[in-house]
Amino acid sequence: MSTLAHPLPAIEGHVVLVVNAGSSSIKCSVYRVVDDPQAEGGARAILGAGGQIEAIGVTPRVVAHMADGRLIVDETFPVAQVSDHDAAFRLLRLVLAVGLRDTPPAAIGHRVVHGGAHHADAVLIDDAVIEELDALTPLAPLHQPHNLEAIRAVRAAAPDLVQVACFDTAFHARAGVLAKLFALPYSYYENGIHRYGFHGLSYEYIARRLHTVAPEIARGRVIVAHLGNGASLCAMQDGKSVETTMGLTALDGLPMGTRCGALDAGAVLWMMARGMSRDDIEKTLYQESGLKGLSGISSDMRELLASDSERAKLAIEFFTYRIAQDIGKLAVTLGGLDGVVFTGGIGEHAAPVREAVCARLKGLFGIDVDHDANAANKLRIDAHGSRVPVFAIPTDEEGMIALHTARILRDSHKG
Incomplete structure (x- = not known):
């Protein structure tokens, strides 16, 4: 039984760009999602290239590699050139174009830390979703603004490109009420003041990986x-x-x-x-x-x-x-x-x-x-x-985002 909510699509030949925006860095990874009946969930996300911009607004540095280790770029830029996340994402997108030259992305998947009470799964991004996620900023002030800044930067640069939000809270959304409650007046719980949990993309990956390694x-x-x-x-x-x-x-x-x-x-x-x-x-x-x-x-x-x-x-x-x-x-x-x-x-x-x-x-x-x-x-x-038994298993949050984005892309085409 898959840990994903739905079977994954066959999108051989399609590429997903994954964005993980932090407070001072933006990571981007390029994945190809392919059918694999032997994989948990029926599909695999294969890394093609990855890179990041570090120290945005301080000493911006771009580093990117192909999946086989070949260096695409390692360069430091003037602060004035990469002063904010908007400029950083535009630059990193240009860098990764080397790895996307022949197969432009079919969609972009974003890690979004807080999905609130209404998102138990990944979702296509539109104006209403952005507004809803922006309202959650006080609950994730170190992360949510930068997640949204990357989404807005993509919309400005490529308004027709499909974007998908993948939430760190979604994996925990179906936990029981006892795991969510605070001992506050019950009306608080009814208004969304409860325990959500985070790092869900990492936990979901480990749950899938255990079927292979343990x-x-x-x-x-x-x-x-x-x-x-x-x-x-x-x-x-x-x-x-x-x-x-x-x-x-x-x-x-x-x-x-x-x-x-x-x-x-x-x-x-x-x-x-x-x-x-x-x-x-x-x-x-x-x-x-x-x-x-x-x-x-x-x-x-x-x-x-x-x-x-x-x-x-x-x-x-x-x-x-x-x-x-x-x-x-x-x-x-x-x-x-x-x-x-x-x-x-x-x-x-x-x-x-x-x-x-x-x-x-x-x-x-x-x-x-x-x-x-x-x-x-x-x-x-x-x-x-x-x-x-005790294990030390490398996680792959970006790979999970690629799988979810591929599935949402498939579902949107069906609709």
Whole structure:
């Protein structure tokens, strides 16, 4: 059974351009979506080329490669030439034209962080969708404005090109009411103030990938840890989201690179009582907390792992402590644990983080990590005799966006 809502289309020869716009960078990838009866969902997204513009408005740099590693471009530009996301996307689109010369894109798929209460699936973008997503900006202030800026830039440059929004919240949309509620007056829930969850495109990819790399647990009780600058956990049963650690916004749950994670709301009231403005509080919670705030050094896990600072060690220990603690909570929700998966930039590459998390889980779940396999970032990292298998699986959010975009494109043509 596919984790996608519908069977995927046959669009051999069509190309999808995927856009993932962040606060200071825009990533673009070119995929060809082809039928594959052996693949979960009946189709595969094959990467053709990818690139990104980094440090927009500061020291803009464009880097792009073909899928086989051939360099398309690696160049730094004057700030005046790439001062905002609109200029950055136009430039990156020109760069990737090298890889699209013979097959222009049939559609563009965008990662959009927050889909709100009405989007449990990807959707064709029109004026009404843009207006609705813009209204959700207060719930995802670090991401939503840039997602929308990329969409508007494409509309201005190529108004007839089909665009599709793919939501980080959609994978969690069918979770039960208990997983969504806050203990606020019920009218708040009725008005959309509830837990949405994020990183859904990553979790959906892992759910599909498990059918290939670990079929014995793919339909079981699995907890996936997406660990990067943003971090969350997802409890899955039969490849579907049951519970996740993020909530109404991408602030909740685990501590992150610069975000605080779960916080007593009284702390916000305390900040207000001290005279802090809404903007100052938002900046503190989103940009000055998490690993950066605790360590006083950096939000980058690589820098913290290399540091001798006691506060860096404290930040890492707190991060792994909270991950292990929340894995235990989600295991209770699932009624047991059949597998653990690490993914995301930290989850895929930071062996000491994985080892520290699993060490805290050993007594309760009998998890034991193979030190050498973990240090080598192998796909499976549990030791012989571990009661629960543990994996480190690279995610592919952009590939999921390509698959969803192809399906929506097919459906729009049928209509």
